Amino acid sequence: MTLFPKDADFKMDVLREVGNIGAGNAATALSRLLNKPVDMAVPTVSLLPFEEIAERVGGSEAVVVAIFLRVDGDAPGNMFFIITQESARRLLQGLLTGGAAEDGAEYSEMELSTLCEIGNILAGSYLSSLGDLTGLYMSPSVPSIAVDMAGAILSYGLLQFGTMGDDALLIDTSFLEGREETHGHFFLIPDPESFDKLFRALGVPVE
């Protein structure tokens, strides 16, 4: 599938910068929340076959903690904040008094809602910086959390691309917190119709 018939490389660069600014702000928010430095990798932008998207977070059957938000507004899309189970427990230990549950134990309501709120804050800062950059209205839905197989979770964000072909464009930024290696990903999967709007708002010529 060719998503951008013209200026493909340039457009991918623009989307990489979109990820850079959005995730950069989210990483700053996370760093404030934890009161610790958070490092961020350079975002990758790729058009990937559906099968390969879950490989980014350990494979289709890897159990991950994912907070999902639907982005509504001028440039709709799907956003995931995905962390490993160990990272989720570390985040909780840093934030909740009384510590987190043992490995393998189920998450309590309180823990799930704390994780959900972390996702909400981070996604909110990602989107508000994108909104400032583009002048587009982008509003996150109520966040929803799932602890399950990565493939089952991520396929949900691919439905909009599903009607177009068997690939989806993913803006992926991973981050790390200190030596304790809390490791996570921000995935932004704009709806296919949103790209022209994003490009127009950023002054990229659209055919």
Add this chain to the structure above:
Amino acid sequence: MMESILVKVGMADMNVASGGAVLKTTGLGSCVGVTLYDPVLKTAGMAHIMLPSSDIAREGQLNAAKYADTAIPELIRRLNEAGAMTGRLVAKMAGGAQMFAFAGGSDATRIGPRNVESAKLALQAAGIPLLAEDTGANYGRTVEFDSGTGIFVIRSVQFGVKEI
């Protein structure tokens, strides 16, 4: 113990296997895994269906395996090619979960149940009985179908292993 051959079925993909080979698809969320089986020939087919209806397709070359209404007729055709008789085919299916629940609720949140409904209609239209299903709820599933025994194994994070 002899290791059986695994035949992978990707997302929006389908495959046919026989001779005791095992069809496997991983990470079914709102997607549905439908299996058709000819117990006499011991030949099975599996499709990993993503969307309910090809009416919404905007792709140039339609991927029949992706949509419930096109995947089931195509899977029957492939099984026929492999020698299976449509009249002997029986179906089992799993998946179609609602992974995320929203207070508002868009069309996409109901995609799992819609996939299941649409797959059932397509089976009905082809006159194939649905022997068993493990569908709905809010969790992911990985499934394996044994073409030698017709047993469908479903694995999930919360509930472990289940056979139908």
